[in-house]
Amino acid sequence: MxxxxxxxxxxxxxxxxxxxxxxxxxxxxxxxxxxxxxxxxxxxxxxxxxxxxxxxxxxxxxxxxxxxxxxxxxxxxxxxxxxxxxxxxxxxxxxxxxxxxxxxxxxxxxxxxxxxxxxxxxxxxxxxxxxxxxxxxxxxxxxxxxxxxxxxxxxxxxxxxxxxxxxxxxxxxxxxxxxxxxxxxxxxxxxxxxxxxxxxxxxxxxxxxxxxxxxxxxxxxxxxxxxxxxxxxxxxxxxxxxxxxxxxxxxxIYGEEAPDADPFAAAEAMRPYLAARLAEGWKLNTLCRAMIGLFHGRPGARLWRQRLSEGAAIRPGAGLEVFDEALAAMRAEVLRAQDAA
The missing domain is CATH 3.20.20.70 (Aldolase class I)
Structure with missing residues (x-):
């Protein structure tokens, strides 16, 4: 096309x-x-x-x-x-x-x-x-x-x-x-x-x-x-x-022969974008609003939402460390769920 x-x-x-x-x-x-x-x-x-x-x-x-x-x-x-x-x-x-x-x-x-x-x-x-x-x-x-x-x-x-x-x-x-x-x-x-x-x-x-x-x-x-x-x-x-x-x-919808997108890969791909926007003066809570539902329905989704939204909103000058901590916590929850299965 x-x-x-x-x-x-x-x-x-x-x-x-x-x-x-x-x-x-x-x-x-x-x-x-x-x-x-x-x-x-x-x-x-x-x-x-x-x-x-x-x-x-x-x-x-x-x-x-x-x-x-x-x-x-x-x-x-x-x-x-x-x-x-x-x-x-x-x-x-x-x-x-x-x-x-x-x-x-x-x-x-x-x-x-x-x-x-x-x-x-x-x-x-x-x-x-x-x-x-x-x-x-x-x-x-x-x-x-x-x-x-x-x-x-x-x-x-x-x-x-x-x-x-x-x-x-x-x-x-x-x-x-x-x-x-x-x-x-x-x-x-x-x-x-x-x-x-x-x-x-x-x-x-x-x-x-x-x-x-x-x-x-x-x-x-x-x-x-x-x-x-x-x-x-x-x-x-x-x-x-x-x-x-x-x-x-x-x-x-489009008939492409491609693997489905992975939310962890999407989150990682967002990191350079977040860094660039933070450097321009954007607030982390504004940047991450749309990411709150990224892991909807998965083990750890509630923890992800809490860490990301509360950390971004409460911590003065919140930066990538909040995002990284939330993503690490999400990965840990998924591993726990897999081990328990």
């Missing part, structure tokens, strides 16, 4: 998650899967234009294939943000049309844009023109909001936005309730409608359709892919238990 085809593959994606999928999380995930598509946290277009771009957009090339998710509704600002993102080397610029939080609504973007498909289409067209082929422009949306009827709204939304040039849609298969439900409740309470997403794919085989919402394992992802979807996006399961979601993904 050539580089362009690989960078456009969405068979398995890790969802953009605010405060979770930062560059440190993505670097860890890349140690577990070479092929899974990774996404940034949502970055507001206005912040990209006016803020510290290196801080907001900085990433390691190893994170690719990598998508930048942006939030906004003004086509001029979206175009400028997309151009900046492409210049920073992102393979994809994704427009958020799915987040239901009050903060996003107050900025008139996110899920409330499901009510304004023509404005989304205008923004997408401006973004595509701005990047000039340097990155794909995609949309992540809901199936509707509030009292909208998804089977009427979603096909119309897809039709209008695809006519503007968008060929890739990531669809969270739930409505968003903009009043009365918290963002957490919006991820759990509105019922999932996978059938509607499959209907969209059947009606528009020319488009790439990726399913999001409620998928928590590779087995579930494989089942959805087997029914003809182009990709599946997994969210919090990839944070809580990254090994179960990502370690065998290259083999099971």
């Amino acid at each position: 050539d580089e362009m085809s690989e960078n456009m593959n969405h068979r398995l994606c890790v969802a953009p998650m605010l405060d979770w999928t930062d560059r440190h999380c993505r670097f860890l995930h890349r140690q577990l899967s070479r092929r899974t598509r990774l996404y940034t946290e949502m970055v507001v277009a206005e912040a990209m234009i006016r803020g510290d771009r290196d801080k907001l957009l900085g990433h390691d090339p190893i994170e690719r294939p990598l998508a930048l998710q942006i939030g906004g509704s003004d086509p001029i600002r979206l175009a400028e943000a997309a151009r900046i993102g492409a210049e920073f080397g992102y393979d994809e610029i994704n427009l958020n049309v799915g987040c239901p939080s009050d903060r996003v609504q107050s900025g008139t973007f996110g899920a409330c844009l499901m009510r304004s498909p023509d404005l989304v289409a205008e923004g997408v067209a401006a973004m595509i023109q701005a990047v000039g082929g340097a990155a794909a422009v995609t949309v992540k949306c809901r199936i509707g909001v509030d009292d909208q009827e998804p089977r009427e709204v979603l096909p119309d939304f897809i039709e209008r936005v695809s006519a503007a040039g968008c060929g890739i849609f990531i669809i969270h298969a739930r409505k968003a309730w903009l009043k009365g439900l918290s963002p957490k409740e919006n991820r759990e309470i509105p019922p999932l409608d996978y059938a509607l997403v499959h209907e969209v794919k059947a009606a528009r085989p020319d488009l790439r359709i990726i399913l999001n919402g409620g998928i928590a394992s590779l087995a579930e992802a494989e089942a959805q892919l087997a029914q003809g979807l182009d990709g599946v996006m997994i969210g919090r399961a990839a944070w809580r238990d990254p090994v179960s979601v990502l370690a065998s993904a290259d083999r099971r």
